[in-house]
């Protein structure tokens with residue numbers, strides 16, 4: 157599909173594209189709750205996990221201008237809880253670090269790392285995320301030339317700023333960048349509006365539902381992405397297949 161298209165670089169979303177995120181966040185919140193019970197017990201005598209989530213949603217709802225900075229919002233929620241329960245502000249930084257360490261304990265989908273290895277040999281790969289995953293802690297930094305975070309740009313996908321920042325960092329025109337991601341609006345819609353080529357990573361085989369735009373290609377997983385790009389896949393023994 158892309159065999160004749162000029163692609164000089166690839167941007168790749170992180171959460172739900174390289175790894176599933178919902179259960180990671182759930183586990184990180186559980187670990188943080190248990191840590192709070194040990195270190196700041198007035199918090200967990202007043203709150204359960206769901207009421208702590210409600211504090212987070214309340215803070216996020218009050219500060220929509222910070223929706224691109226999930227780390228900041230979570231720290232602010234911890235600050236609010238600290239104040240409410242009569243603890244010092246250091247609770248927020250300590251609790252956030254416990255949460256963040258667990259939030260970065262991700263497990264890539266099985267097809268991801270072999271494919272990233274092949275792709276990184278053929279293209280500069282730039283991560284592009286609305287989230288706060290640390291590439292290094294997540295164990296994938298070696299495949300990427302860098303990561304553009306919505307919090308650093310000051311705006312989240314699907315806004316154009318983050319895609320423009322990615323093109324600047326890569327030093328190429330958006331037209332020769334392929335963006336790959338799972339979110340139809342944030343990834344496909346945003347990147348297409350910014351002038352990039354797009355592949356929708358559609359692991360669950362959903363029908364495309366947006367009438368205002370469409371991806372240039374769809375892939376069920378990273379093996380299919382390699383096929384779309386004409387990049388040789390890697391067999392189970394680790395050697396490149398030749399066809």
Ligand SMILES: [Mg+2]
Pocket residue numbers: 169170171172173337338339
């Ligand atoms: Mg995603």
